[in-house]
Amino acid sequence: MNDRINVAFCLTGSFCTLSKLRDPVLKLIENGANITPVFSKAVYETDTRFGKAEKWIKEMEELTGNKIIRTIAEAEPIGPKNLFDITVVAPCTGNTLTKIAMGITDTAPTMAVKATLRNGNPVVLAVSTNDGLSGCAKNIGALLNSKNIYFVPFSQDDPNGKPTSLVAHFDELFGTVENALKGIQIQPLLRIKKTEQ
DSSP, X not given: OOSOEEEEEEEOSOGGGGXXXXXXXXXXXXXXXXXXXXEOHHHHHOOBTTBOHHHHHHHHHHHHSSOOBOSHHHHGGGTTTTOOXXXXXXXXXXXXXXXXXXXXXXXXXXXXXXXXXXXXOOEEEEEEETTTTTTTHHHHHHHHTSTTEEEOOEEESOTTTSTTOEEEOGGGHHHHHHHHTTTOOOSOOBOOOOOOO
């Protein structure tokens, strides 16, 4: 990325993957992105075994240097003011993905997506859902066929234990954003799970 890119970076409640976001966020920043975090209510308020809400709030605000957008009212100006060149939803839960596919706007991240699409700008989704190959499969299919929607490559994370679960390859997020800004879906989209080192 040569030009300064304004990015809305939305976090939704796939808590087990939140720790994988630091490196992709840093890579975007190192390459000139100005990132504003956008949190779902669940991420902003929920303490889990993967970390307290306060930890994620502090980490993202310190990394990006920007205050978190956390309400629909705070996200609403994104559209009229054309605040962002691209919106990233990472992780994108099955719940959020379904809302985006159905045009439901009831969280700060879904408002950010709606506002970004309204302006004809790209949206990148990094899927993390246990029902990606079951209940959410039709919504992934619908979004794959939608204008200005791009997916971070994904794979089954546990084909034997959770055969319908899909998780994005977060290390491919930067490349997906770079390509999406050019109107290109990074390929291949379907990947084989990388062996844990």
